[in-house]
Structures are given as C-alpha cells and as structure tokens.
Amino acid sequence: MAIFDQDRIFFSEDPEMRIFGSVEKLAQWRHRSRGPAFIRIGRRIAYHGTDLNAYLSAQRTDPNGEAA
Numbered sequence: 001m002a003i004f005d006q007d008r009i010f011f012s013e014d015p016e017m018r019i020f021g022s023v024e025k026l027a028q029w030r031h032r033s034r035g036p037a038f039i040r041i042g043r044r045i046a047y048h049g050t051d052l053n054a055y056l057s058a059q060r061t062d063p064n065g066e067a068a
Contacts, residue, residue, distance in 0.1 A: 003056060004049035012045050 029035030
C-alpha cells in the first residue's frame with residue numbers, strides 16, 4: 001500500500017510530510033544520516049514519493065512476529 005504518490009516530489013514543508021514530524025526533525029534525521037532518502041535541489045530538500053513509501057515499509061513492525 002502506497003501512502004505517498006509514487007511519481008511526485010515532496011518538500012519538507014508540504015503538509016503530507018507531517019507524518020514524519022516537524023521540518024526540524026527531518027533536518028536532524030538528514031544530519032544523522034537517518035530517515036528517508038532525499039534529494040538536494042540547490043538549497044532545498046526534496047523527497048521522492050517512492051523513497052518515502054519504501055522508508056515507511058521498512059519501518060513496519062508486525063506485533064505477531066510474522067513475516068511482512
């Protein structure tokens with residue numbers, strides 16, 4: 001299941017990005033080499049929808065311990 005549009009580029013300040021927390025939190029993740037893959041466009045940071053969906057899928061935890 002895809003939460004983000006696969007073919008869209010999202011910016012940190014987009015409302016859809018609030019699922020990850022604040023803009024500052026995303027900046028901290030980038031600084032610590034954590035979080036979803038990102039694209040630097042000049043001084044702006046962008047995220048591809050495919051990368052956001054892949055990151056969310058990787059964070060999935062099954063409380064029953066079954067394979068995803």
